[in-house]
Every structure is written in structure tokens, then in C-alpha cells.
Amino acid sequence: MVASIHPSLFDRMVKLRRDLHRHPELSREEHRTTDRLVSELERLGLECQRPLDTGLVAEIPGASDAPTVAIRADIDALPIHEETGLPYASDVPGVMHACGHDAHAAMLVGAAELLMSRPEPPPAPIRLIFQPAEELGIGARSMIEAGVLDGVGAIFGGHVDRHYPTGTVVAVSGPVNASTDGFRISISGQQGHAARPHETVDAVVAGSLIVMAVQTIVSREIDPTHPSVVSIGRFEAGTASNVIAGTAVLSGTIRAQEPAVRAHLHRSISRICESVGQLHEADIQLEIEEGTPPLVNQGPMVEVARRAASEALGPERVRTMVRGANMGGEDFSWYLQEVPGCYVRLGARLADSAGYPAHSSRFQIDEAVLPAGAAWLAEVAVQGGRELATGMVDDLEAAGRAS
Numbered sequence: 001m002v003a004s005i006h007p008s009l010f011d012r013m014v015k016l017r018r019d020l021h022r023h024p025e026l027s028r029e030e031h032r033t034t035d036r037l038v039s040e041l042e043r044l045g046l047e048c049q050r051p052l053d054t055g056l057v058a059e060i061p062g063a064s065d066a067p068t069v070a071i072r073a074d075i076d077a078l079p080i081h082e083e084t085g086l087p088y089a090s091d092v093p094g095v096m097h098a099c100g101h102d103a104h105a106a107m108l109v110g111a112a113e114l115l116m117s118r119p120e121p122p123p124a125p126i127r128l129i130f131q132p133a134e135e136l137g138i139g140a141r142s143m144i145e146a147g148v149l150d151g152v153g154a155i156f157g158g159h160v161d162r163h164y165p166t167g168t169v170v171a172v173s174g175p176v177n178a179s180t181d182g183f184r185i186s187i188s189g190q191q192g193h194a195a196r197p198h199e200t201v202d203a204v205v206a207g208s209l210i211v212m213a214v215q216t217i218v219s220r221e222i223d224p225t226h227p228s229v230v231s232i233g234r235f236e237a238g239t240a241s242n243v244i245a246g247t248a249v250l251s252g253t254i255r256a257q258e259p260a261v262r263a264h265l266h267r268s269i270s271r272i273c274e275s276v277g278q279l280h281e282a283d284i285q286l287e288i289e290e291g292t293p294p295l296v297n298q299g300p301m302v303e304v305a306r307r308a309a310s311e312a313l314g315p316e317r318v319r320t321m322v323r324g325a326n327m328g329g330e331d332f333s334w335y336l337q338e339v340p341g342c343y344v345r346l347g348a349r350l351a352d353s354a355g356y357p358a359h360s361s362r363f364q365i366d367e368a369v370l371p372a373g374a375a376w377l378a379e380v381a382v383q384g385g386r387e388l389a390t391g392m393v394d395d396l397e398a399a400g401r402a403s
């Protein structure tokens with residue numbers, strides 16, 4: 001086993017994870033999951049709060065009144081029909097834990113148990129956040145609006161990752177996940193006879209020009225060492241082959257790892273829409289629906305996360321990223337907009353893994369990640385609290401010196 005955790009705790013985590021796996025629930029519908037997690041935490045003597053319909057928060061008192069350290073797990077599943085053939089595969093047709101959030105929830109319960117069994121209270125209060133609706137990119141924001149970051153000085157979390165050996169922790173400064181924005185472009189031209197184009201404003205031609213021009217933003221305007229993507233996934237127009245379409249609607253997604261690149265992509269799409277509108281005398285409206293911001297680890301809490309991994313699992317298990325950041329989104333980024341923290345990858349590679357990716361019907365993880373993840377979460381909560389408590393003493397001393 002990669003972390004020194006009592007076998008009975010490992011068994012409890014596996015049992016919990018498999019129960020959640022068998023009964024997956026979609027974003028904002030995590031009622032059974034929430035009830036199950038509440039009963040696990042109450043068994044440990046923790047009081048739970050439910051700031052939203054689903055998801056929960058529990059607090060472990062600290063030895064000081066330093067700011068709280070939050071540790072977070074997401075708990076929702078995906079609309080995917082499971083095809084793993086596992087004995088504990090989903091009982092719910094069309095719904096599956098295909099991203100490992102079942103493991104995240106079980107690890108956080110395991111971390112709570114480790115923290116509660118320590119002979120001394122942690123240096124600062126610890127808040128356990130079991131967050132719903134990560135897959136929709138909205139859960140973190142709703143939890144923040146409900147006040148779960150009140151009094152929090154640092155936050156940590158992690159995601160299982162089949163690209164890294166089980167028991168390793170990847171904690172790095174810099175971008176970890178991309179921003180995810182949606183956009184919709186509505187083109188209004190002038191419908192008419194396909195044989196008399198001069199009497200029309202062709203929305204298909206204007207739209208096609210936008211599709212091609214948008215592809216040059218990433219290839220010709222953005223520094224190639226700063227990854228970004230603009231994809232148009234839908235292009236709807238026209239009613240008949242002999243009618244020039246008067247309207248068209250295009251929609252797509254924008255991904256970037258850095259806020260400045262993200263802003264550049266938004267500006268460029270807007271500029272292209274405006275220019276094509278002038279060129280073709282069409283009315284073109286652009287709507288950008290902002291999703292999660294880029295997830296960027298920075299500041300001293302990254303070092304705290306690495307130190308905790310080294311303490312809990314051994315220095316050889318602390319890794320740097322061998323692959324680039326993930327162009328998928330992760331709504332943990334909303335927390336990092338508010339407070340310092342660090343989001344890590346938790347290696348969970350199965351020995352015989354054929355490599356089915358997350359969000360696929362055959363996705364599987366190595367359950368030996370559970371003790372490793374729980375040990376890291378518990379340790380980072382303690383180390384983070386120590387950092388915050390020491391920082392508070394420093395602040396007080398500095399204030400004392402100033403007065």
C-alpha cells in the first residue's frame with residue numbers, strides 16, 4: 001500500500017467508493033450521495049451543513065483561531081452508460097462515475113477519519129467541502145455564493161489521473177486546467193432565390209468566412225507556447241438547396257490556460273464577427289457565455305501541497321507534470337479566484353490499464369489511490385493550517401512592531 005493507512009480504513013473507503021459508484025447521481029441531483037456522506041461523517045462525530053440542495057460542508061475544530069483550511073471533493077457523476085463490467089458497476093442506466101468523483105468523495109471521508117483520529121487538534125480549523133455539480137462547472141460558484149469560503153485562508157483539492165503512477169502527487173505552479181467559455185454567433189442577412197444571389201445577403205457565406213477566420217486566431221495570433229483552442233461545433237443554416245439562407249447560427253467553445261490569452265480570444269472573435277458583418281452587410285451578434293476561469297496554481301500554498309505529499313507519501317512520490325496542463329475545465333478554479341490554494345493530480349494508473357480516459361464508458365481507476373489521496377488531503381490540511389497559523393503570528397508581530 002502506498003500510504004501507511006490502517007487496513008480497516010482502506011476497506012471502509014473502498015466500500016464507500018464502490019457504493020457511490022454503484023449509485024451515481026447527476027449534477028445537482030446528488031441527494032442519495034449527500035445522505036450517504038452525511039451518515040459517514042456523523043459516524044465520525046462531525047456535524048454537517050447543507051448549504052445547497054445537494055453537497056455538504058463539515059468542520060473540524062482547530063487548536064487556534066487561525067483562518068480555516070478547506071479541503072474539497074466533488075461528488076457528481078456523468079450522463080454516460082457504464083461499460084466497465086465491474087461487479088460494482090452503475091445500477092443507474094445512462095449514469096456513471098466516469099471521472100472518479102466517487103473516489104474523491106471517499107478520499108475526503110478517509111481524510112476526515114485520519115484527522116479525527118489524531119491525538120491533537122489540527123493547527124487551524126479544517127472545513128471539508130463535498131461539492132456538487134462540478135461537471136456543469138457551476139457547483140463551486142454556488143457553494144462560494146452560499147458562503148463556504150467564509151473564514152477560509154487556503155483551499156486544497158485533487159483529481160485522480162490515470163497518466164501518473166498510483167501514489168504519486170503532481171503539485172506544480174502554473175496552469176493546471178483551461179478556462180471553458182461557450183459562444184454563439186447569430187447572423188442575419190437577407191434570404192432569397194439561389195439563382196439571384198445579388199438580391200440576398202448570404203448567411204452561409206458570411207458564416208463560412210467566420211469559421212475559417214476564427215481558425216487563424218490560435219494559429220496566427222497566439223504565442224504557440226501558450227495553449228488555447230477555439231472550436232465551432234455547430235453551424236446551422238438554410239432550409240432548401242435552392243434558397244439562399246438569410247440566417248445562420250454558429251456555436252462553439254473557447255479554451256485557454258491563461259487569463260490574458262482567454263481575453264485575447266474573446267476580443268479576436270468579436271473583431272472577426274464585426275469585420276465579417278461589415279464585409280457582407282450582415283447583422284452579426286456574438287454572445288460569449290463565460291464558464292470556469294483557467295485553473296492556475298500559484299503562491300506559497302503550492303509548496304505546502306508538495307511538502308504535504310512528501311510527508312505523507314515520501315519525497316520520491318512528489319512529481320512534476322510530464323504532460324501539459326489539461327485543456328478541460330475544472331471548477332476548483334473559482335475557489336482559487338477567492339483564496340490561495342493548490343489543485344493537484346493524484347496518480348491512479350491501473351497496472352493493466354488499457355488507458356480508457358476520464359468521461360468514457362470504460363473509465364477505471366486504481367483504488368490504491370484512495371489511501372494515498374486521503375493521506376495527502378489530511379496532511380495538506382494540517383500543513384496548510386500550520387502555515388496560516390504561523391502567518392497570523394507573523395502578522396501580529398509585525399503589527400506589534402509597527403505600533
Ligand code: NI
Nearest residue numbers: 099100101159
Ligand atoms: Ni472530474
